[in-house]
Amino acid sequence: MLNIVIFGPPGSGKGTQSENLIKKYGFDHISTGDLLRHEIETNTQLGYLAKQHMDKGELVPDEVVIGMIDSFLDKNVKSKGVIFDGFPRTTDQAKALKEMLASYDTDVAILLDLEVPEDELTKRILERGKTSGRTDDANIETIKNRIAEYNKKTKPVMDFYAAEGKKVVINGVGSVDEIFANLCKAIDAVK
Numbered sequence: 001m002l003n004i005v006i007f008g009p010p011g012s013g014k015g016t017q018s019e020n021l022i023k024k025y026g027f028d029h030i031s032t033g034d035l036l037r038h039e040i041e042t043n044t045q046l047g048y049l050a051k052q053h054m055d056k057g058e059l060v061p062d063e064v065v066i067g068m069i070d071s072f073l074d075k076n077v078k079s080k081g082v083i084f085d086g087f088p089r090t091t092d093q094a095k096a097l098k099e100m101l102a103s104y105d106t107d108v109a110i111l112l113d114l115e116v117p118e119d120e121l122t123k124r125i126l127e128r129g130k131t132s133g134r135t136d137d138a139n140i141e142t143i144k145n146r147i148a149e150y151n152k153k154t155k156p157v158m159d160f161y162a163a164e165g166k167k168v169v170i171n172g173v174g175s176v177d178e179i180f181a182n183l184c185k186a187i188d189a190v191k
């Protein structure tokens with residue numbers, strides 16, 4: 001199982017590039033953001049809890065998302081590869097992922113860090129917010145808070161993978177195709 005973490009701040013292109021990577025490599029994909037939005041849409045208790053945090057641009061508690069990954073792995077043990085999109089987002093989540101993958105005799109192979117400046121992120125998210133219906137896209141304060149959460153709690157995850165020699169930085173500004181080609185080069189090097 002080739003485990004790839006697609007990483008980067010809100011609006012950096014993780015979801016967009018994940019879709020392309022799935023098509024090319026036939027990997028499975030887990031987006032914790034998509035799963036949480038599904039819980040909200042279907043009015044579950046977990047969705048209700050998640051919404052309190054997501055609407056403010058805050059991270060959802062670790063134990064909630066770690067549980068989601070655990071059940072995903074359980075159902076996808078025979079996968080040839082998994083793209084983790086939006087997870088891990090804290091160092092504790094990274095440690096939990098390592099433990100969960102170890103129980104399947106595997107580990108993260110690479111973290112692909114999409115680098116995009118803050119003004120470009122804000123521009124992209126506000127533009128998407130015109131049609132996405134995502135409450136966390138709609139106003140500048142929430143977007144700023146998402147970016148602040150990323151800087152404070154999520155960025156340290158990169159150090160965790162850098163220490164294992166698994167972090168690769170990818171310029172996330174440019175055409176989607178250009179960025180995709182660079183992601184593929186990095187993946188092909190660890191396949």
Ligand code: AP5
Pocket residue numbers: 008009010011012013014015016017032033034036053054057058059060061062065085086087088089093124125127128136146172173174175176179
């Ligand atoms: P999540 O859904 O993961 O959102 P995010 O990380 O904020 O990322 P986005 O979906 O906004 O952006 P993206 O990087 O996927 O970029 P995209 O391809 O969409 O999380 C939402 C919330 O859920 C979190 O705030 C948190 O509350 C909670 N959550 C989720 N996971 C969690 C976890 N593990 N722990 C705790 N809480 C968690 O692109 C953005 C836009 O830019 C699109 O419109 C796209 O068309 C455009 N675009 C893409 N590429 C380019 C390009 N190259 N040039 C121009 N525009 C581009």
